[in-house]
Amino acid sequence: MPEIPVDLRCKTACAFVAGREHLKTQTPCQDFVAARESNEVTCISLANGADSRASSEIGAQVAVTATLAFVCKNFESLWQNMDKHNAKAAQRLVNRCLDAFRRKSAKLGGEINDLACSLSFVAYSRGRYLAGHLGDGVIASADADGQLQALSHPENGEPANSTLFLTDHKAASRLRLYRGQIEATTGFAIMSEGTAESLYHKSSGVPAPAIQKLLEWNATLPRKKMKEVLADNLQQSIASKTEDDCSLGLLSILKP
Secondary structure (H helix, E strand, O other), X not given: OOOOOOOXXXXXXXXXXXXXXXXXXXXXXXXXXXXXEEOOEEEEXXXXXXXXXXXXXXXXXXXXXXXXXXXXXHHHHHHHHOOOOXXXXXXXXXXXXXXXXXXXXXXXXXXXXXXXXXXXXXXXXXXXXXXXXXXXXXXXXXEOOOOXXXXXXXXXXXXXXXXXXXXXXOHHHHOEEEEEEOOOEEEEEEEOHHHHHHHEEXXXXXXXXXXXXXXXXXXXXXXXXXXXXXHXXXXXXXXXXXXXXXXXXXXXXXXX
C-alpha cells in the first residue's frame, strides 16, 4: 500500500431537524449528530432514537457524546487492534455508551431501555479512518472522482421493519466496524433513516449524487455559511419528503 500523507486536514458539518410527524405532535426530534476534534482526531457521530422509547432523544445525545469522547481518546488503540480484536473493540464502545446510559437513566429516574438508539460514526486521524455502524441509516464515502459508495448499509433487526439499538443484548456483536487509509477519498457522510430516504437509493445501494455536492461545499465554504446551507437543505429538500426525523453529518478531507 502506498505511503499516505499524514498532514491532510478535514472539515465537519452537522445538522438535524424534526420530521413532519414530530412537528405535528410537538414532540422532540429523536435524531442527534455532532462532531469533535481532539488528540489529532476528528470524529462525527449520529444516533437515531427509538420512536417507542420515552427518552430516546436524550439517549441519542448521550450516545453521540460518549462515542465522540471514546473514539477521539482511543483512536490509536482501536486502529492498531481492530483486525485481531474487532469484537473487543465493538464491546468497548458499546460498554462506554451503556455506562453513560446508566448514569443518565439514574438521574432521570427511568430505565436504560428508555434511552434506546442506533449509532454511527466516522473518525479521521493522520491519513486513516475508523467507522462504526449499528442499525439503520447509512455511512457513505466519496472518492476523488466523485464516485460514491455506501461504506455501511442499513441493517434491520427482527421483525424486519425494526432496527438495532445500543440497548439490545446483541448490540456489540452487530456493531460493524471499519478501518482504512485515506488514498483518494474526499469525504464521508453519515445519515439517519429519514435522510436516507432522499440521499440513498435502496434499490441499488448507492448514495445519491447530492452527497458529493454537499461534501464539496463543506470543503470550500466558510463553516458558518456551510452550517446555514446544510440546515436549509435538510429542512427544505430532505425533511419535507419524509415523516421521519432527519440528520446528516459530513466529514470532508481537504486537498493539501
